[in-house]
Amino acid sequence: MEAVVDELPVILGAFWLTVKLTVVSGVISLVWGIVLAAMRVSPLPVLRAAGAVYVNVLRNTPLTLIIVFCGLGLGTVMSVQFSRDDLSLNSFWLSIIGLSAYTSAFVCEVVRSGINTVPLGQAEAARAIGLTFLQTLRLVILPQAVRTVIAPLGSLLNALVKNTTVAAAIGVMEAALRMKNLFDAHGDAIIPIFLGFAAGFVVLTLPLNLLSGRLARRLAVVR
Amino acid sequence: MTEISGSDPLVRLEGVNKHFGPLHVLRDIDLSVGRGEVVVVIGPSGSGKSTLCRVINRLETIDTGTIVFDGRELPAEGRALARLRSEVGMVFQSFNLFSHKTILENVTLGPTRVRKVARQQAEQRGMELLERVGIATQASKYPAQLSGGQQQRAAIARALAMDPKMILFDEPTSALDPEMVQEVLDVMTGLAKDGMTMMVVTHEMGFARRAANRIVFMADGQIVEEGSPSEFFTQPSTERARDFLSKILTH
Numbered sequence: 374m375e376a377v378v379d380e381l382p383v384i385l386g387a388f389w390l391t392v393k394l395t396v397v398s399g400v401i402s403l404v405w406g407i408v409l410a411a412m413r414v415s416p417l418p419v420l421r422a423a424g425a426v427y428v429n430v431l432r433n434t435p436l437t438l439i440i441v442f443c444g445l446g447l448g449t450v451m452s453v454q455f456s457r458d459d460l461s462l463n464s465f466w467l468s469i470i471g472l473s474a475y476t477s478a479f480v481c482e483v484v485r486s487g488i489n490t491v492p493l494g495q496a497e498a499a500r501a502i503g504l505t506f507l508q509t510l511r512l513v514i515l516p517q518a519v520r521t522v523i524a525p526l527g528s529l530l531n532a533l534v535k536n537t538t539v540a541a542a543i544g545v546m547e548a549a550l551r552m553k554n555l556f557d558a559h560g561d562a563i564i565p566i567f568l569g570f571a572a573g574f575v576v577l578t579l580p581l582n583l584l585s586g587r588l589a590r591r592l593a594v595v596r
Numbered sequence: 597m598t599e600i601s602g603s604d605p606l607v608r609l610e611g612v613n614k615h616f617g618p619l620h621v622l623r624d625i626d627l628s629v630g631r632g633e634v635v636v637v638i639g640p641s642g643s644g645k646s647t648l649c650r651v652i653n654r655l656e657t658i659d660t661g662t663i664v665f666d667g668r669e670l671p672a673e674g675r676a677l678a679r680l681r682s683e684v685g686m687v688f689q690s691f692n693l694f695s696h697k698t699i700l701e702n703v704t705l706g707p708t709r710v711r712k713v714a715r716q717q718a719e720q721r722g723m724e725l726l727e728r729v730g731i732a733t734q735a736s737k738y739p740a741q742l743s744g745g746q747q748q749r750a751a752i753a754r755a756l757a758m759d760p761k762m763i764l765f766d767e768p769t770s771a772l773d774p775e776m777v778q779e780v781l782d783v784m785t786g787l788a789k790d791g792m793t794m795m796v797v798t799h800e801m802g803f804a805r806r807a808a809n810r811i812v813f814m815a816d817g818q819i820v821e822e823g824s825p826s827e828f829f830t831q832p833s834t835e836r837a838r839d840f841l842s843k844i845l846t847h
Contacts, residue, residue, distance in 0.1 A: 497655055498692035498751075502706035502758055503682025505675065512709065517696050594695050595740040 376562035377569040380555055387551035388573050394465070394537040394547060395577075398472035399530055405473060406480025407519075411510055413485055424481070431478035436471070436539050443471035444543030461546065468540035476533050483525045487518030492596075520592045527585020531578045548573060604667075606631045606762055606793050607652060612661035614647060614817075621647045623817040625661070629762070629795055634788045636804040636825075637797045639814035640840060645797040646689075648814065649766045652795065653684040666761060682710045685755030685763035689770050691747040693739035699726065699750045700735040703757045710758070718757075725753040729783050745776030749783055762793040769800055801844065805829060813837045 377384070412424035431439070447453040448467045455466040491514050499509040519526075538549035546554075552570045556563055605628035614622035621644045629635050637645045650656040651663060654670050654677060663670045665684070671677040693702050703722040707713040713721075726732040729749040731742070739747055748768055755763050765784065769777045781803045788794060788807040798804065804811055804825060811828040813821040813836075821834045832838050 492690075492692075494688060494690050494692035495694060498686075498688065498694065498754075500678075501653060501655065501681055501684075501686040501688075502754065503678045503680075503710040504706070505678045508709055512705065513694055520696065595738060596695050 374562070374565050376555070376559040377565050380559075380566075383551065383555070384548075384569060384573065387546060387548045388577070390465075390545065390547045391534070391537050392577070394469060394472065394540060394545070395530070395534050398469045398476060398537075399533055401469070401473040402476035402480050402529075402533070403526075406477040407484055407515065409477060409481035410484035410488060410518075411507075411515075413481065414488055414510075416506060428478045428481050431475055432482070434475075436475050436536055437542055439475050440468055440471040440539050440542050443467045443474075448543070461544070464540070464543045464545050468537075468543055468545050472533065472536060472540070476529060476536070479529050479532075480526065483522050483529060484515075484518060486525075487520075487522035488514055490521050491517045517594050520589075520594050523585055523589040523592060527582060527589070530585070531581055534577050534581070535574065604631070605629055606633075606666055607795075608662075608664045609651075610662050610664075612651065612663060613659045614644075614651065614656065615659055621817050622651070622658070625819060627812065627819060627822075629793060630809075631761075632791045632793055633809045634792075634794045634796065634807055635810050635812055636808035637795065637812045637814060638799070638801070638804060638840075639820075643814040644817040645814050646766050649686075649764045649795060649797050652762075652764055653681050653686055655686070678710070682706065682758050683761045685758060685760035687748070687751050687755055687763060687765045687768045689767040691739070691744070691751045691771070693747055693751055693754070695739055698736050698738055699731065699742070702739070702750060703754045706754065706758045722753070722757060725756050726750070728756075729753045730779070743776060744772045745779045748772065748776075748780045752780075752783055752787075756787075762795070763787070765794065765796040765798065767797050767799070769798065799844070801829070813840070815840070 409424050409427060412420040413428070415421060444464060444467050447470065448463060453467065454463060456462040495513055495517065496509055499513040504512065537547055540547055541550035541553070544550070548570055552566060555566050559566060607629040609625050609627045612622055612625040613620070625648065637648060639645050647656055651658050652665070665680060671680055693699070694705065697705065700719060700722050703725060704715070704718040707718040707721065708715055723732055723735060726735055729752055731746050731749050734742055734746055734750070739750070742750065768784070769780050772780065777800065781800060784794070784796070784803065785807045808825050810822060811825050812819055813828065813832070815836050821828065821832060821837045828837070829841065832841060
């Protein structure tokens with residue numbers, strides 16, 4: 374137990390990195406996922422096809438492969454760099470690319486299912502007053518669609534919190550990798566350290582679930 | 597045929613055909629609607645009345661033929677089509693008010709986003725229109741909190757907010773409880789009196805007699821007969837129309 378207390382600043386630092394990974398890739402996934410959903414319902418066959426290919430490829434590839442590709446493929450082979458001298462910053466952003474690319478595919482499908490719950494008449498009424506396709510989507514369809522899928526989006530965010538641990542694969546010193554390092558340093562305190570980290574994740578995810586449940590009820594669209 | 601204002605109709609359909617798969621829903625439709633004219637379209641269900649209404653603002657595309665609105669052929673898509681639609685109001689059977697917006701927001705969305713009217717000005721005009729249709733006190737409520745009749749009147753106000761050259765009514769009272777039909781018809785009758793160009797698909801024969809300049813009777817995707825309400829209801833010239841009228845006017 375002392376090991377946990379002694380290493381608390383290190384543990385909190387690692388979780389702070391987990392939070393940063395979650396928030397940044399969460400925001401990017403949400404925006405990019407909504408754009409993908411818009412592509413998949415657009416009247417242009419090219420955009421629909423591109424969206425469908427993207428979603429099906431990313432959704433059906435293991436996250437570990439995507440993150441490793443971002444680290445080695447983008448980072449090492451294609452020399453995508455975010456910082457010349459700070460290697461950890463580099464792998465931080467490369468892992469965010471991977472996490473966002475992956476999570477956005479799921480966001481797209483959740484948002485698209487939300488779009489399907491909006492009655493066709495809403496879009497017809499929007500078009501009938503002269504709104505363009507994008508205005509119809511932005512002002513009428515998406516606000517209703519997103520409100521109906523807040524709970525499933527919350528689950529995706531919850532999964533994302535835990536998926537950030539895969540960034541360990543390319544050396545991002547987030548909670549999981551830090552835990553492994555602490556195991557090496559404190560071989561006698563593996564169970565307490567493990568429990569400490571597990572509790573840390575629960576502290577992050579539980580409020581998220583409560584919040585999304587409450588938001589979903591508050592923002593529900595009454596028909 | 598009663599042409600209200602001269603030789604330049606607001607809408608002219610020529611040789612319009614439309615299929616839904618194997619179903620031929622509009623067959624060689626020729627029809628003009630004059631400026632200020634109120635045309636009521638009646639006929640048995642499945643006769644293509646609603647589709648006729650919906651092709652005029654291109655919510656449905658047509659296979660062949662031409663539709664000219666206000667001197668120009670209907671644009672196929674894009675901004676030009678959006679602009680055309682902003683000039684043609686539409687009132688739906690199921691109201692289709694935007695569920696996530698208040699009644700006033702429903703009425704101001706078009707003016708602010710399509711016409712770029714300032715919010716304050718749009719809200720002032722919106723309240724005037726809600727006053728006109730008798731639901732100003734409901735302005736800050738959401739559609740689901742209103743009765744069907746109130747929702748449909750809000751939908752009419754939403755259409756009016758765009759200052760349309762014409763309003764299409766697609767069975768506006770068919771989804772209403774009987775006691776709410778009259779309040780909606782009253783608003784529509786008022787519009788007709790004020791000179792709004794209207795095409796109304798309806799089963800309300802009382803309204804058709806009272807407010808229509810011309811009745812168009814459709815069956816099986818064709819215009820079977822058209823004429824003034826007094827002619828049509830007292831001495832229809834086709835067997836099909838006589839048969840239809842005998843079925844709906846006896847009960």
